[in-house]
Amino acid sequence: MMSLFRIALIGAGAMGCQHAGYLTKEPTARLVAIADPFSSALADETGIERFTDHREMLDQVRPDAVIIANPNDLHVTTAIDCLERGIPALLEKPVACSQDEANQLIAAQQRYDVPILVGHHRRHNPVAARAKAIIDAGRLGRLATVTGMWQTCKPDDYFTMEWRRRQGAGVILINLVHDLDLLRHFCGEISAVQAMTHNTLRGFEVEDSAIVQLEFTNGALGSLTGSDAVVSPWGWDQNVNEVPLYAKHLDQSCYFLAGSEGALSVPQLALWRYGEARGWQHQLVCESHRYTQDSAQQRQLAHFLEVARGQADPLVGVADAARTLAVIDAIQEAARTGQRQVPLAP
Ligand SMILES: NC(=O)c1ccc[n+]([C@@H]2O[C@H](COP(=O)([O-])OP(=O)(O)OC[C@H]3O[C@@H](n4cnc5c(N)ncnc54)[C@H](O)[C@@H]3O)[C@@H](O)[C@H]2O)c1
Incomplete structure (x- = not known):
């Protein structure tokens, strides 16, 4: 039997809570930790452990994969923190706030060779x-x-x-x-x-x-x-x-x-x-x-699990999303x- 994939969420605001909802319908994965320095609402509601620093969470929990839904200007640094630890990420759009930032992420990805799916769910x-x-x-x-x-x-x-x-x-x-x-x-x-x-x-x-x-x-x-x-x-x-x-x-x-x-x-x-x-x-x-x-977000999540398990290439990768940027x-x-x-x- 396939073991449950352990997912962590970084940023538990409006979009992060939606991702948590889609995760409850995914039989092969579960949410194991939340990182959000300002909002404890989702952690309070679900009883899932919350960290105020995502790096601490990544090091302590060692999730199989991460969903990043924090504010746009934190996307690149947060994604690089995940790459450095070898953890695949579903990164909300926009991939970055500028092309310079996106190029930093492309370079980091080439260095670490860990997949990132960008959340262009449509x-x-x-x-x-x-x-x-x-x-x-x-x-x-x-x-x-x-x-x-x-x-x-x-x-x-x-x-x-x-x-x-x-x-x-x-x-x-x-x-x-x-x-x-x-x-x-x-x-x-x-x-x-x-x-x-x-x-x-x-x-x-x-x-x-x-x-x-x-x-x-x-x-x-x-x-x-x-x-x-x-x-x-x-x-x-x-x-x-x-x-x-x-x-x-x-x-x-x-x-x-x-x-x-x-x-x-x-x-x-x-x-x-x-x-x-x-x-x-x-x-x-x-x-x-x-x-x-069919729900695009639910399908995106199912695809992300395949990407994180190494069974599929990301439908929308960083370089592709960087072209839109x-x-x-x-x-x-x-x-x-x-x-x-x-x-x-x-
Ligand atoms: N795919 C979509 O259709 C869609 C829709 C809405 C938002 N988004 C994207 O999702 C992301 C979040 O948007 P939102 O509307 O949920 O915003 P939000 O403000 O509701 O949520 C952001 C959360 O991130 C938290 N946060 C702030 N700093 C943090 C940090 N250092 N580490 C971890 N968490 C931190 C905030 O406390 C907040 O709870 C944005 O990038 C946005 O563009 C995507």
């Missing part, structure tokens, strides 16, 4: 795999335009945590990072960006709204609009039945992709194509594609300078 959602299969099968023809949205109204108390108002947070790094990861997955690498941002709705140090233009290496052009301070039903979290916390508007779409032969809405997977005749005077025919509903760095620079920017490959 990639584990069956709808993402189905959309990619439709695109890769050429059903849209030559991909030309992509429109994406992630717009919602975070509750004001979400921002009582100071780190969420400071540099290293913001709607681009916290939320659009998921959309950019997925658009890269669907459409290929991003070769250039332009962007505008503002913080006028919330007035924090970081942006609350952004509009980004994307050029893909295959020639497709995209736009991505994001805000955490507007009233809107359009965004992956509202449109995909993935995280219970968010109110759902499942009949709405967050991505629209169009090519020379067809157009696709996501997550509905409505594929629009011409029938016998082509041209705007002819009615389009809509083909509905089905997919199995390079796009984000370019977006921030484009917004700052008003100039088109080319992401620097890690």
